Amino acid sequence: xxxxxxxxxxxxxxxxxxxxxxxxxxxxxxxxxxxxxxxxxxxxxxxxxxxxxxxxxxxxxxxxxxxxxxxxxxxxxxxxxxxxxxxxxxxxxxxxxxxxxxxxxxxxxxxxxxxxxxxxxxxxxxxxxxxxxxxxxxxxxxxxxxxxxxxxxxxxxxxxxxxxxxxxxxxxxxxxxxxxxxxxxxxxxxxxxxxxxxxxxxxxxxxxxxxxxxxxxxxxxxxxxxxxxxxxxxxxxxxxxxxxxxxxxxxxxxxxxxxxxxxxxxxxxxxxxxxxxxxxxxxxxxxxxxxxxxxxxxxxxxxxxxxxxxxxxxxxxxxxxxxxxxxxxxxxxxxxxxxxxxxxxxxxxxxxxxxxxxxxxxxxxxxxxxxxxxxxxxxxxxxxxxxxxxxxxxxxxxxxxxxxxxxxxxxxxxxxxxxxxxxxxxxxxxxxxxxxxxxxxxxxxxxxxxxxxxxxxxxxxxxxxxxxxxxxxxxxxxxxxxxxxxxxxxxxxxxxxxxxxxxxxxxxxxxxxxxxxxxxxxxxxxxxxxxxxxxxxxxxxxxxxxxxxxxxxxxxxxxxxxxxxxxxxxxxxxx
DNA sequence: GCCGTTTTCGGCCCGACTGTTTTCAGTCG
Numbered sequence: 001x002x003x004x005x006x007x008x009x010x011x012x013x014x015x016x017x018x019x020x021x022x023x024x025x026x027x028x029x030x031x032x033x034x035x036x037x038x039x040x041x042x043x044x045x046x047x048x049x050x051x052x053x054x055x056x057x058x059x060x061x062x063x064x065x066x067x068x069x070x071x072x073x074x075x076x077x078x079x080x081x082x083x084x085x086x087x088x089x090x091x092x093x094x095x096x097x098x099x100x101x102x103x104x105x106x107x108x109x110x111x112x113x114x115x116x117x118x119x120x121x122x123x124x125x126x127x128x129x130x131x132x133x134x135x136x137x138x139x140x141x142x143x144x145x146x147x148x149x150x151x152x153x154x155x156x157x158x159x160x161x162x163x164x165x166x167x168x169x170x171x172x173x174x175x176x177x178x179x180x181x182x183x184x185x186x187x188x189x190x191x192x193x194x195x196x197x198x199x200x201x202x203x204x205x206x207x208x209x210x211x212x213x214x215x216x217x218x219x220x221x222x223x224x225x226x227x228x229x230x231x232x233x234x235x236x237x238x239x240x241x242x243x244x245x246x247x248x249x250x251x252x253x254x255x256x257x258x259x260x261x262x263x264x265x266x267x268x269x270x271x272x273x274x275x276x277x278x279x280x281x282x283x284x285x286x287x288x289x290x291x292x293x294x295x296x297x298x299x300x301x302x303x304x305x306x307x308x309x310x311x312x313x314x315x316x317x318x319x320x321x322x323x324x325x326x327x328x329x330x331x332x333x334x335x336x337x338x339x340x341x342x343x344x345x346x347x348x349x350x351x352x353x354x355x356x357x358x359x360x361x362x363x364x365x366x367x368x369x370x371x372x373x374x375x376x377x378x379x380x381x382x383x384x385x386x387x388x389x390x391x392x393x394x395x396x397x398x399x400x401x402x403x404x405x406x407x408x409x410x411x412x413x414x415x416x417x418x419x420x421x422x423x424x425x426x427x428x429x430x431x432x433x434x435x436x437x438x439x440x441x442x443x444x445x446x447x448x449x450x451x452x453x454x455x456x457x458x459x460x461x462x463x464x465x466x467x468x469x470x471x472x473x474x475x476x477x478x479x480x481x482x483x484x485x486x487x488x489x490x491x492x493x494x495x496x497x498x499x500x501x502x503x504x505x506x507x508x509x510x511x512x513x514x515x516x517x518x519x520x521x522x523x524x525x526x527x528x529x530x531x532x533x534x535x536x537x538x539x540x541x542x543x544x545x546x547x548x549x550x551x552x553x554x555x556x557x558x559x560x561x562x563x564x565x566x567x568x569x570x571x572x573x574x575x
Numbered sequence: 576g577c578c579g580t581t582t583t584c585g586g587c588c589c590g591a592c593t594g595t596t597t598t599c600a601g602t603c604g
Contacts, residue, residue, distance in 0.1 A: 025587060029576035060577050098593085100602050135595060186604090199604085225603095227592050232603090242604080244591095257589090262604065269588040274581090280589050 001070055003037050003044050009070065009079060010034035010063075015091040016082045018101035019108070032058040035263065039317050041517035045071060046486060057318075089115035095155075097145035097224075098138070106131060120146050144222075152238050156194035158475065159542060160505035163188060165239055166198045169217070173243075176213050178204045180248045185258035190311045191545025193475060193508045197240035201258045207245035214243055250282055252294035256301075257281035263316035264309075271304050271320070279304075312548035331548045332527070334541060336560045339368035342414065342437055342468060342500065342528035343536075347392055348373035349381035351533040354392075354399055358407055360534030368408035368563040370435050371396060375415040375424035378441055386429045389413070393432070408563045410434040414468055419443040421457035423464070430463035435570050437500070439468030440481065448482040455483060459491045465570045466526050466558075467492065469502040469509040477506075485514060489521045496573030498524035498558045501550075503543025504536075515550025524569075526558050 014030035036058040037044055047053055048071045053064040070076050086108075092115055093104045099119075107113040110131060111122055122128055123146065129139040166184045173182040179202055183189070186199025204210045211231050215223055224232040224240070231243045246254040257265060257280070272279035276287050284292040284303060294300045298308045306323040310331055313319040322328050344350035345357050352360070354371065361369040373392065374383040384392065393411050400409045412435035416424035423430065423438060430436055438458040444451070458464055470488070471480030492499050499518055502509045507530070510518060518525060527543040529536050547557070554560050558569060 023576090026576050028587080032577080058577070062576060098602065102601060133595065133600080138594060141593085197604095225592060230591065232592090258604090260604075262588095265604090266588055273588080278589075282590085 001045065001074060003040055006044055006067065006070065007034040007038040009076065010037070012088065012091060013079055013082060015094055015101075016086045016088065019090055019094070019105045020082075020086050021101075021105060029058065029063075032263070033063050039315065039513060041513045041520065042486065087114040092116045093119050096142060096149055098141050099145070116146070148234065156196050157239065158505045159188065159191065159193060159195055159545070160539075162195045162198055162239065165235065165237065165241075166200065169198070169200060169241065172217060173200065173202055173210070173214065176204075176210055178206055178209060180204060181251060183255060185244075185255060186242075186260060189259050190261065190314055191542075191549060193505070193511070193542075193546065197242055199258050200241065200243045201251075201255055202243065202245045203248040203251045203254075204245055205247060207247075210245045211243065244281070246281065249293040249295050252296040252298075252300045253279070253283050254281045255297050259311050259314060261315050264314035264319070267316050267320045268300075268304060271306075275304070277303075310548060312545060313551070315549075329551045329553050332544060332552050332554050332557055332560065334544050336554050336557065337527060337540060337544070338366065338562060339370070339408075339559045339566065340364075340366050340529060340531065340537065340540075341370045341412070341435060341466060341526050341559050341566075342372050342502075343369060343531040344373055344414075345371060347371075347388065348378075348383055349532065354395060356534055357531065358399060358403060358409055360531075360537055362403070362407040364537040366407065366537070368410060368566070370410040370412040372412040372414040372435070372437050375413060377416050377418065377424045381441075383416070383424070384413070386425065389425075389429060389432070410563070410567075412437060414439050415464075416441060417454055417458045419446070419454070421454040423458065423461060427463060433463075434567065435465050436463050437466040437468045438464045440472050444472045444478075444481040446481075448484060451481045452484040452487060455488050456491050459488065459495050459497050464497060465573070466498045466500055466528075468500045468528075469507050469530070470499055470514070471509050471511075473509055473511075474506050475508065480509070485517070489518050489523055492518070492524070493522045496524060496569070498526045501525055501527045501543050501547050501552075503527060503529045503539045503541075503546075505539065505542045508542060508546050510546075510550070512546050512549035515547055515552055519550060519552050519556060522556070524556050524558050525552060528559070 010030045011034040014027045018027045036056055048067060053059055053067055066076055090104050090108055093099055107119060111127060113119050113122055123139050123143045128134055129136050166188055170182045173179055181203040183201050185201045187195040188198060202210055207229050211226060214231060219236050220233045221236040222234040224234060229245055233241050235241060244254060244258050269279045278285040283294060301308045307328060309319050309323050340361055343357055345354050346352060358369060374381040376383040376385045396409050396411045411433055413433050414437045417438050417440045418424055459467060471483060473480035499510060501515055527547055529539045531537050558566060
């Protein structure tokens with residue numbers, strides 16, 4: 001049983017317990033454990049074999065026993081019993097906005113509603129509004145929420161889709177009279193790979209004016225809620241947006257609050273309590289009732305006795321402890337990256353010429369660019385034959401002479417790792433490249449053993465320098481290959497082969513948990529855009545975001561090195 | 576159900592908004 005399935009099981013148990021009316025802290029304990037398991041950088045199955053389950057934050061005696069049962073038998077008696085008490089289809093009812101555990105339980109017990117279609121039918125028949133404490137408006141709200149739930153395919157969208165929408169709104173908000181500042185917060189600011197909704201924070205003296213102006217933006221299609229200090233809307237595109245408006249004196253605490261994560265905020269508020277303070281978005285309330293305001297986020301953390309914690313780390317994954325102990329990682333930044341090691345041209349499936357890609361790389365401020373077109377067996381991508389490889393080398397050398405010292409051009413390849421683990425070019429062809437990235441694009445559905453041994457063979461191949469987009473996953477459309485990551489990371493660390501963090505927002509592969517584990521094991525990493533057109537060099541921001549969420553520091557990122565160091569490494573490691 | 580230089584028992588963040596209520600429960604982030 002993998003981490004995701006395990007986390008889902010615990011989440012589901014939490015949902016059922018909540019509907020059943022169990023004390024909330026037990027529910028929270030299951031959810032906290034689920035989240036902790038989801039963000040584990042190691043497979044829980046491995047920890048189970050090593051008898052280390054209790055090292056997972058939020059897993060105590062009772063949950064460790066349950067994980068053990070799930071690992072041994074694939075089932076959990078406790079969960080099965082629970083499902084006989086509470087219909088498991090009710091968890092779908094919980095997904096409806098404005099319906100929480102209390103209402104779900106009442107709909108079930110008083111109206112016999114066990115699933116989403118039954119809820120919708122009841123709402124349409126006007127049966128919900130006849131319940132005590134309900135009314136016409138509540139029923140209409142629920143019906144709208146059901147429609148919204150059905151309309152969107154998944155509840156989360158790519159960060160790359162959300163960011164431009166947020167930027168567009170922020171530009172307009174900053175232009176409003178009386179607005180001192182406007183920033184994106186929430187999961188967007190924390191650089192999660194997907195975001196559930198867009199959270200925006202505005203500093204202004206007269207919040208109601210800002211909210212009124214915001215609600216009149218013409219791309220807003222529905223107002224979900226509005227008050228004196230916040231508004232919640234849906235965009236025409238279906239994206240949900242939340243706006244908070246606070247006076248400038250509160251901006252520090254408000255930004256901290258709106259950035260989250262919720263789990264991180266809970267940790268900070270507990271820390272505040274231990275100092276006799278009560279922390280909220282309005283400030284620190286002292287024991288005598290007076291409020292200490294903060295217009296600056298750094299000050300919020302300072303008052304808690306902490307250094308400022310970068311938003312990407314705020315997930316309650318050990319960052320508060322690290323901050324308390326003065327061992328926060330010195331995270332990689334965009335400015336640390338000096339070269340692109342993975343880019344395509346129209347020689348294979350890229351959209352632009354060598355010249356155009358070189359020009360764009362120089363414009364993007366890069367010092368060096370490695371051209372890595374596909375190898376021959378990737379027919380759909382017009383992969384290069386050895387003969388075309390030699391032609392491309394001559395073309396690159398000529399172009400280098402033409403552009404001079406502005407940009408160092410290197411000749412590389414993204415060579416296919418074939419289904420049997422061999423590479424798609426013979427050794428003498430590979431030897432002629434400045435840099436070799438090896439990737440898997442097909443036969444991703446092979447067994448765990450086979451995919452892993454293919455990957456290990458590639459890592460141990462004397463000419464391979466980088467493994468591209470390791471798992472092959474495409475967010476939302478293609479599952480990652482089933483790999484023994486621990487074995488892959490160890491081999492990569494031993495061989496000095498770098499693992500790519502592919503910055504394309506559909507890939508982000510390694511993901512943040514993998515990046516963190518790879519870093520712990522001492523792997524080298526490469527943060528690449530896999531650019532197929534000039535504007536793709538800008539995608540690096542998303543790769544940097546994931547790297548930072550994976551606690552990646554400057555030390556082991558190969559494209560933070562200068563070109564000579566990269567070439568020395570490419571020639572020298574484990575050959 | 577978890578967790579501990581204030582505790583192995585008794586805590587477990589804080590506030591805004593909504594709708595149905597005559598003072599509050601439920602939901603959400």
